[in-house]
Amino acid sequence: MNDWSKTESLKYLRDKVKEVKIAMLTTYTPEEGFKSRPMGTADIDDEGNIWFFTNECSHKASEISVENTVSLTYSDPNNHTYLSIVAEASVIDDKAKMKELWNPFIQAFFPKGLNDPKLTLLKIQPTDAEYWDSSSSSMVVLFNLLKAVVNGKQYDEGKHGNIAL
Numbered sequence: 001m002n003d004w005s006k007t008e009s010l011k012y013l014r015d016k017v018k019e020v021k022i023a024m025l026t027t028y029t030p031e032e033g034f035k036s037r038p039m040g041t042a043d044i045d046d047e048g049n050i051w052f053f054t055n056e057c058s059h060k061a062s063e064i065s066v067e068n069t070v071s072l073t074y075s076d077p078n079n080h081t082y083l084s085i086v087a088e089a090s091v092i093d094d095k096a097k098m099k100e101l102w103n104p105f106i107q108a109f110f111p112k113g114l115n116d117p118k119l120t121l122l123k124i125q126p127t128d129a130e131y132w133d134s135s136s137s138s139m140v141v142l143f144n145l146l147k148a149v150v151n152g153k154q155y156d157e158g159k160h161g162n163i164a165l
Contacts, residue, residue, distance in 0.1 A: 010048045013129060016083055017044045020074040025052070025122075027063035027070050027089075035063065042101040042121075049125050053098070053106050056091060056120040064089045064122070072124060080134035085126045092121040 004012070017023075018041075026036040037060065042051040050072065054061060064070065068090060074083040098114055098121060110116040 010046070012131070013048055013083070013126070014044045014046075016081060016131065016133075017041055017050060017074060019079075020076045020081065020083070023050075023072045023074050025060065025070060025072055025124075027060055027067070029063050029066050032063075035059065039122075040105065042103075042106070049123055050085075050087070051097075051101055052122040052124070053101070053110065054091075054120060054122050055110075055118045056093070057118055060122070061091050061120070064091060070124065072126075080132075082132040084130045085124075086128040087124045087126045090123050090125075092123045094121060097121060 021041050023039050023041060024036045025039045026034055028034050039052045039054075042053055044050045068088050070087055070089045072083070072085040072087060074081075074085075076082070095114065098119060101121070102114060107113060110119050112119075
């Protein structure tokens with residue numbers, strides 16, 4: 001991916017995030033260490049910012065107020081696609097943006113909808129991203145694994161690299 005333009009890199013990132021949708025968000029505090037939890041992606045915008053809805057009183061919001069460097073991991077084992085993203089996170093109370101990103105799925109977590117006083121957004125601004133993508137069927141991956149074992153050679157994982165941000 002080193003020869004991709006920033007536009008092409010962002011398109012790849014956007015496509016993969018939209019494909020996988022669920023990320024593991026990892027925060028860190030000196031007192032409690034690393035904490036991870038699954039998060040449903042609300043959107044990834046044209047600049048590469050990743051948006052999530054959350055409760056402003058949640059542990060993750062508190063942890064981000066102490067240390068705003070976070071990690072996101074997107075994993076799609078069925079398609080052999082993986083993303084690891086390091087980012088800066090911020091809690092954003094922007095009702096217009098919430099309205100823009102709202103979808104019925106969010107209602108399950110916030111029954112009061114957009115009027116929920118605890119509803120807020122996490123804006124994740126990636127600073128570094130890495131990908132692994134074999135884009136092969138499970139049968140092809142299994143075949144290539146077996147071929148590597150039989151031939152005594154290292155398995156070719158497919159494409160891997162950094163995403164220029």
